[in-house]
Amino acid sequence: MTVYYTLFTFLYQTGDAFAFLVLSACGLAIIFGMMGVINLAHGEFIMCGAYVCAASARAGLPLPLAVLAGALAAGAAGMLIERIVIRPLYDRPLDTIVATWGVSMIVTQSTLILLGSTMPGTGTPFGSFAVGPYSYSIYRVVLMGAALATLGLLWLGFTRTRFGVLARATIQVPHIAQALGVNTGLVYSLTFGLGAALAGLAGGLYAPTMTLVPTMGSAFVVEAFVTVVVGGADIFLGTAPAALVLGIIKAALTSWQGQLAGQIGLLVAVIIVIRILPRGISGWILRERA
Amino acid sequence: MRSEVLLNTVGLWSGYGGKPVLQGVDINVREGEIVAVIGRNGVGKSTLMKSLIGLLARDKGSVIFRGEEIDTVPAYKRARLGIGYVPQGRDVFPRLSVMENLLVGESINGQRASRDQIESIFSYFPILKERRNQPAGTMSGGQQQQLAIARVLMGKPALILLDEPSEGIQPNIVQDIARIMVELNKSTGVTIVFVEQNIDMIRAMAQRCYVIDKGRITNEIMPETLEDRDAVRRYLAV
Numbered sequence: 001m002t003v004y005y006t007l008f009t010f011l012y013q014t015g016d017a018f019a020f021l022v023l024s025a026c027g028l029a030i031i032f033g034m035m036g037v038i039n040l041a042h043g044e045f046i047m048c049g050a051y052v053c054a055a056s057a058r059a060g061l062p063l064p065l066a067v068l069a070g071a072l073a074a075g076a077a078g079m080l081i082e083r084i085v086i087r088p089l090y091d092r093p094l095d096t097i098v099a100t101w102g103v104s105m106i107v108t109q110s111t112l113i114l115l116g117s118t119m120p121g122t123g124t125p126f127g128s129f130a131v132g133p134y135s136y137s138i139y140r141v142v143l144m145g146a147a148l149a150t151l152g153l154l155w156l157g158f159t160r161t162r163f164g165v166l167a168r169a170t171i172q173v174p175h176i177a178q179a180l181g182v183n184t185g186l187v188y189s190l191t192f193g194l195g196a197a198l199a200g201l202a203g204g205l206y207a208p209t210m211t212l213v214p215t216m217g218s219a220f221v222v223e224a225f226v227t228v229v230v231g232g233a234d235i236f237l238g239t240a241p242a243a244l245v246l247g248i249i250k251a252a253l254t255s256w257q258g259q260l261a262g263q264i265g266l267l268v269a270v271i272i273v274i275r276i277l278p279r280g281i282s283g284w285i286l287r288e289r290a
Numbered sequence: 291m292r293s294e295v296l297l298n299t300v301g302l303w304s305g306y307g308g309k310p311v312l313q314g315v316d317i318n319v320r321e322g323e324i325v326a327v328i329g330r331n332g333v334g335k336s337t338l339m340k341s342l343i344g345l346l347a348r349d350k351g352s353v354i355f356r357g358e359e360i361d362t363v364p365a366y367k368r369a370r371l372g373i374g375y376v377p378q379g380r381d382v383f384p385r386l387s388v389m390e391n392l393l394v395g396e397s398i399n400g401q402r403a404s405r406d407q408i409e410s411i412f413s414y415f416p417i418l419k420e421r422r423n424q425p426a427g428t429m430s431g432g433q434q435q436q437l438a439i440a441r442v443l444m445g446k447p448a449l450i451l452l453d454e455p456s457e458g459i460q461p462n463i464v465q466d467i468a469r470i471m472v473e474l475n476k477s478t479g480v481t482i483v484f485v486e487q488n489i490d491m492i493r494a495m496a497q498r499c500y501v502i503d504k505g506r507i508t509n510e511i512m513p514e515t516l517e518d519r520d521a522v523r524r525y526l527a528v
């Protein structure tokens with residue numbers, strides 16, 4: 001019997017790590033994969049989602065709506081920042097890195113000044129369930145479902161909707177999309193907004209599980225970058241499989257040697273992947289196919 | 291049959307990074323015409339097409355569509371005026387399916403193509419129907435050329451700008467494309483401006499030809515003129 005309990009614990013931990021990696025990374029992956037922009041303010045969109053979610057929940061909004069509010073707020077902030085900061089810099093990738101880094105610092109510091117060093121959170125809902133001698137958080141299972149649902153909806157959105165087709169056309173050959181009547185500026189703006197909204201969603205979903213501080217985004221950002229680097233530019237061929245592989249590595253190392261080993265394992269995995277597959281998993285898959 | 295001028299340019303200058311390529315181009319195209327732009331390699335034919343659709347900003351002069359100057363109108367809005375641009379080298383979206391490539395073309399008129407419209411496009415280009423779910427990047431040059439043309443037909447343009455459709459494709463497909471373009475022009479009245487160096491295609495399609503050299507229109511000739519080898523050498527040979 002104990003072997004089953006151990007197996008279940010491992011599956012649960014892998015699922016938990018997978019959900020965290022997918023949710024942290026997909027906004028970053030979309031902005032990088034679709035627009036080639038490395039968004040160092042990713043963590044601040046996450047923080048924005050978490051803060052808005054917690055504030056709305058405390059104001060009485062049911063949690064699912066509060067999470068949604070967080071995502072929408074981050075998405076709106078993203079579209080604003082795209083307009084003001086990113087748009088003039090599309091041809092200068094290095095400058096966008098510096099600019100988004102600047103945004104990140106300004107937002108973190110202003111939040112600290114305006115809202116103080118911490119923000120009251122909301123408790124984790126749903127309680128726990130037991131399998132054998134161990135107990136598990138139900139909310140963590142909800143998060144796993146949310147990660148899968150997010151991937152599924154994104155896939156449908158990018159393959160089955162008109163916006164998805166135009167967005168993919170725009171990344172593949174931007175000037176031709178434009179010459180065919182596509183308002184590519186609007187496509188970029190909406191794509192950046194979507195990426196920011198997904199970051200906000202991650203923040204909102206994890207808000208009930210963590211302490212809310214202005215720098216909380218950094219807890220997500222390292223893992224998000226690891227996942228995007230390992231996965232490469234394509235969210236479905238890259239981010240999802242990378243999150244799965246990294247989730248397994250992290251869960252295995254964490255249960256064997258503890259949290260720190262899990263973190264180090266991820267970083268080692270990145271270094272190895274960069275050596276073997278410089279364009280990530282999706283770059284490799286696309287090349288094998290071609 | 292007298293018809294209105296659909297597109298004209300007045301003393302059009304444009305180029306890349308301050309280096310002028312077009313140096314005062316004047317053309318006039320009436321509704322329903324099929325006009326060829328011919329000339330040697332590198333004289334500025336594609337530059338003219340890009341300046342017409344707005345992918346390249348003009349330096350001086352004007353592009354006028356239906357009597358309105360469109361010099362400051364961005365490319366996507368020019369397309370929405372009813373201009374379908376088929377670039378040199380086709381530039382299909384390689385990782386979109388054939389059908390998805392076609393759907394992008396709907397942005398030209400911003401309307402969903404009806405089933406009938408799609409079927410009629412497929413009747414001109416049956417290979418596209420057969421390969422509708424295949425990624426466009428995996429098709430041959432000739433098939434991609436047909437797709438690039440079909441893609442603009444989805445948006446029912448009033449004017450098609452076609453840049454060297456024959457380049458790198460088999461002679462029988464070149465003939466097919468020429469025939470289809472003429473048929474489309476007859477049945478829908480669409481105006482066509484095309485760049486071409488292939489004599490057969492020019493003779494099969496064009497009603498008249500502008501000869502471009504060193505960034506200017508140097509001659510206007512009838513396609514029959516190209517039956518003469520000396521004329522071909524003069525206007526087209528390197």
Ligand SMILES: Nc1ncnc2c1ncn2[C@@H]1O[C@H](COP(=O)(O)OP(=O)(O)OP(=O)(O)O)[C@@H](O)[C@H]1O
Pocket residue numbers: 306311329330331332333334335336337338378454
């Ligand atoms: N993107 C660009 N940047 C700089 N110069 C360019 C660019 N595209 C074309 N040129 C130059 O502008 C001139 C005209 O080019 P263009 O492509 O218009 O010629 P073309 O008549 O279409 O030739 P071809 O028959 O080979 O297609 C050439 O000297 C070319 O080298």
Ligand SMILES: [Mg+2]
Pocket residue numbers: 335336337378453454
């Ligand atoms: Mg050319």
